[in-house]
Amino acid sequence: MTRDPLSLTFAALADPTRRAILDRLRAGEASVAELAEPFQMTPRAVSKHIGVLEAAGLVTRGRDAQRRPSRIRAEPLADVDRWLESYRQLWNRRFDRLDERLRRQQKRQAQ
Amino acid sequence: MTRDPLSLTFAALADPTRRAILDRLRAGEASVAELAEPFQMTPRAVSKHIGVLEAAGLVTRGRDAQRRPSRIRAEPLADVDRWLESYRQLWNRRFDRLDERLRRQQKRQAQ
Helix, strand or coil: CCCHHHHHHHHHHHHHHHHHHHHHHCCCCHHCCCCCCCCCHHHHHHHHHHHHHHCCEEEEEECCCCCCCCCEECCCHHHHHHHHHHHHHHHHHHHHHHHHHHHHHHHHHHH | CCCCCCHHHHHCCCCCCEEEHHHCCCCCCEEEHHHHHCCCCCCCHHHHHHHHHHHCCCEEECCCCCCEEEECCHHHHHHHHHHHHHHHHHHHHHHHHHHHHHHHHHHHCCC
């Protein structure tokens, strides 16, 4: 199945361990062994998760043959941010309406 | 498999048809028949997608027994937005560094 980039990104993010790995990589690059330790996972399981993140372009791996450190790539997340933009207007409008309703209620109670 | 809410949301968004349905629902509620038409899908296929969106809390369905119109719920998207927040700093920092590099380069060329 070929998937569009945004679907690949969302699918990669649909797992709490992969999100935790990304979160760890915000602090800087890390090898599979370094990532496996805090998560109490086998290197094989971590490698599999990194493979999914890499396929989605969320992670790149260094050339150092021994460590092959993973590094976070923010670009796909910036694409998610752009996709959210039109929906952001939606919930801001809803909050505005809620605000307006609360203000009218307070006004009534003050009278 | 029980999944955390954010994983459910990301999994629901990992499909272009489901994102297109959400996009349509931004304009207002719609029945399965109304949603099926522009997508040239069977009502059964649309119902299945709506079920996934509903399980993730991205859609609620009206009580009208005949139409059961789908309505978008922005709350899970607002959660995605909050999750993105810490990563937003990451790509902003990178853009800042790029900016800084460009500025220095222009300065050198001007000398």
